[in-house]
Amino acid sequence: MLEQSYGLFYFLKSAKSSTCTVYVRITVNGISKEASTKRKWDLSRCDQKEDKAIGTKEDAKTLNSFLESLTTEINSFKTELLNKGLPLSSVDLINFVNGRSLKRNNVLQEFQEHNEEIKALVKKKEYSREHIHVTSLQDLTLAIL
Numbered sequence: 001m002l003e004q005s006y007g008l009f010y011f012l013k014s015a016k017s018s019t020c021t022v023y024v025r026i027t028v029n030g031i032s033k034e035a036s037t038k039r040k041w042d043l044s045r046c047d048q049k050e051d052k053a054i055g056t057k058e059d060a061k062t063l064n065s066f067l068e069s070l071t072t073e074i075n076s077f078k079t080e081l082l083n084k085g086l087p088l089s090s091v092d093l094i095n096f097v098n099g100r101s102l103k104r105n106n107v108l109q110e111f112q113e114h115n116e117e118i119k120a121l122v123k124k125k126e127y128s129r130e131h132i133h134v135t136s137l138q139d140l141t142l143a144i145l
Helices: 058-083 090-097 107-123 137-144
Strands: 006-013 019-028 031-042
Touching: 006 031, 006 058, 019 058, 019 090, 031 058, 031 090, 058 090
Parallel strands: none
Antiparallel strands: 006 019, 019 031
C-alpha cells in the first residue's frame, strides 16, 4: 500500500539559550509526529531550508553526517514496511526513531514458526521429524507417540 504523502525534515526547537535541540518531524498522510534527535546545535549555525548545519568545522560535518544517516535509516525502514505490505504511519516511523520498532515475536512464536517450516520440509522428505521442537504439552505427547 502506497502512502498518499510523506515528508521528513529537521528543525530546531529553541530553548531560552542560543543552543537548541534538533528535532525530526515526519508527516504521513497529513499526520505529523516529531521526536528529538538528542543532538544540540547553535541556532545561528543552522540552515533551516537545507535541514543541515552551516560550516566546515568538524562539529558541523558530524551533525550533518548524523542527520543524513538518520534520514537513510528512516527511509530504509519505510521501504521495508511498504515491501511487507504493512500500513505506513508517522507513529511507526517515529517509534523507529525512538528505538521502539514493531512488535517482535516471543520465543514461543519463534519455535512455532520454526516447527511449521520443518513440518513442511518433513512432508517433502527433506528433513527428519527429530528437528521439530516441543512448544506445548500437546506437542510433547505427539512427539512421544
